[in-house]
Amino acid sequence: MSEKIINLSVDCAIFGYENGKLKSLLIKRDKEPCSNQWSLPGSYAYFDETIDNAARRVLFELTGIENIYLTQVKVFGEVNRYPSHRVVSILYCALIKSDLFELIAGSHAKEVNWYDVNEVSELPFDHNQMINTALQWLKEEIWRKPISINLLPDKFPLNQLQDLFEAILQEEIDNRNFRKKVINMGLVEKLNEKTKGGQQRPAFLYRLKKSI
């Protein structure tokens, strides 16, 4: 096992979507500083791994989540952001289908859990700021790339996608305009299937196109 770069860490802001709510993944810390408090999963990078790999590894070790696409968003480099010594941290973000991953607290995580982004309490270090930055990034990215693919099942009714967009953008969207837009920007394609078993009129299913 390689050695840590003790002045350089990665933190991961992972978003999931459940019951119409956008969730953020937090761990309960099992070591100092701020032991027993909830925070973003994060830790030091090693000397023999790229920072992208560090983010992947750290996320896996702490939460059991692997094989997801992480994006580097911003570096947090205030002098006293970390109490014990100087640590510059690189924020990585991802969106995942929360029910596809089993959460396994490992390494210095005592617990792992999803928290509604609107109900995240005060976190240690600059982690609240990180979540805000990550949310901002998400709002900008959501229209550009089919990242929402990671938050919904393969096939879904359009209104579910709209709910997701509303949860992320935190604003209401006109249903007709939303449909027109996602269809003719080529974000989704209509399938020849419908939902069944609902209490109401069945809805056509759609699929996100992987490339735009």
Place this chain on the structure above:
Amino acid sequence: MSEKIINLSVDCAIFGYENGKLKSLLIKRDKEPCSNQWSLPGSYAYFDETIDNAARRVLFELTGIENIYLTQVKVFGEVNRYPSHRVVSILYCALIKSDLFELIAGSHAKEVNWYDVNEVSELPFDHNQMINTALQWLKEEIWRKPISINLLPDKFPLNQLQDLFEAILQEEIDNRNFRKKVINMGLVEKLNEKTKGGQQRPAFLYRLKKSI
């Protein structure tokens, strides 16, 4: 003087504009590795400064340029990007009016100079990749914020602004559409002055509005 974080550096991609060409600021290195080669100005961050301040300080020490607005763009964290040991580097970018700053090679810079971005040779480390990333950032940013303010005199004829945009975007722009756009998006305001002393018809001067 504080100590260096030897695994963390900042590199600065500084753009200027002269004779209708977009230029990139390079230093001739005066220490190993890659001594005597031209590279982006960059060096280690110190323990007692934020990374933003590290970028400002490093730029000043190496080139004499100070008091400019630097933006953090991306982290480069490949394992072997730096030959002697592991260094993760944060790329900062800025645009400046090149003739307002006197270049003073200092610290481990033997010389400092402007190079046409289209004629930058092969640089050490991942610095060519950094310049490309910085240029990409510039292309996206140029329409959003009045960053071009830093590349032109206070008052300028509109066609000069267009030349600048064309130099950055590397494509031709329709003159009428360009004028309409920058005026009614509120990027510039027309002044009641004209150029004089040219060989041709005098042009109205414009000024960039600071806020959009």
Place this chain on the structure above:
DNA sequence: GCAAAAGTGTTAGGAGTACACCCATGT
């Protein structure tokens, strides 16, 4: 009067926004 750069207007297509009602199903 000529060379050189400044300046100008119209049209057509696409994207965004606002807005209100009928439809298909389960119970």
Place this chain on the structure above:
DNA sequence: ACATGGGTGTACTCCTAACACTTTTGC
């Protein structure tokens, strides 16, 4: 039949893109 969520169309505005000629000055 009614409650529930699914689904649709139009009109207006604004931005973009394409396109060519006239104007003002210095020489």
